[in-house]
């Protein structure tokens with residue numbers, strides 16, 4: 001089976017009302033854990049890499065790890081997606097590398113910095129212009145594109161902005177029509193990182209419903225959707241970690257968001273925590289251990305268990321065999337007609 005595009009995956013998820021998780025990867029153990037979870041639960045899966053991940057893996061390693069995931073799991077729909085693409089050039093690099101989906105985060109100007117060292121938010125018109133440029137380029141290859149309206153708070157690789165702005169529903173229709181994006185990241189109050197909220201978060205759920213009415217055929221994406229489970233924070237801290245108590249997005253809120261129209265759910269922080277807790281445990285309990293397999297192996301197992309539970313909670317489980325994956329060439333002619 002060839003790599004699947006994000007468009008095909010989220011179209012199916014929109015029709016059948018489930019969410020597809022997009023999980024960040026930087027190394028072999030993360031990719032193996034995610035693929036093992038997808039296989040275990042028979043789920044379509046989006047593995048995504050940020051610009052930071054591309055730099056960390058020196059591109060070529062990531063390319064071959066993706067190829068290994070496909071070769072090992074020919075029966076699973078797998079999409080490889082660029083997370084928070086900062087500009088056309090990085091999106092072009094990802095497409096050349098074989099990614100089947102890219103995000104252009106046109107809501108932030110990553111190439112400029114304010115005196116405080118943050119990236120300024122872009123105007124609507126500039127966001128439209130930058131996003132459309134990437135859509136026009138990517139669709140020639142059959143590759144899907146995610147855009148963003150509004151800005152998300154918090155810290156992710158390279159994602160520091162000076163403002164947090166919720167998506168304005170009245171802009172959604174024009175944005176989607178003018179740019180031709182396949183998916184749109186909505187800013188509904190979630191933020192990146194482990195320190196999201198001190199209390200149970202209030203997310204702008206009505207905003208999803210509102211946006212859904214204005215763009216019925218576009219997929220919606222929720223960023224910063226780790227739940228930061230308290231058991232996981234306790235686990236990290238039990239073995240010498242120093243994570244403050246904070247809250248993420250409860251699973252019930254994600255499920256409600258899916259019912260209201262979200263299809264792609266980005267999760268990174270929870271995976272980082274599962275890996276860190278497992279490695280800390282080995283280091284604390286067996287200080288004499290110095291074989292990397294003896295702590296990276298348990299980290300991989302912990303990540304697999306975490307992601308398999310998310311695939312069940314998001315409703316992705318069991319959908320792997322629902323459709324035949326279309327090739328990039330088929331998607332290319334699809335875009336030529338639309």
Ligand SMILES: [Zn+2]
Pocket residue numbers: 084152156192223224266
């Ligand atoms: Zn994000």
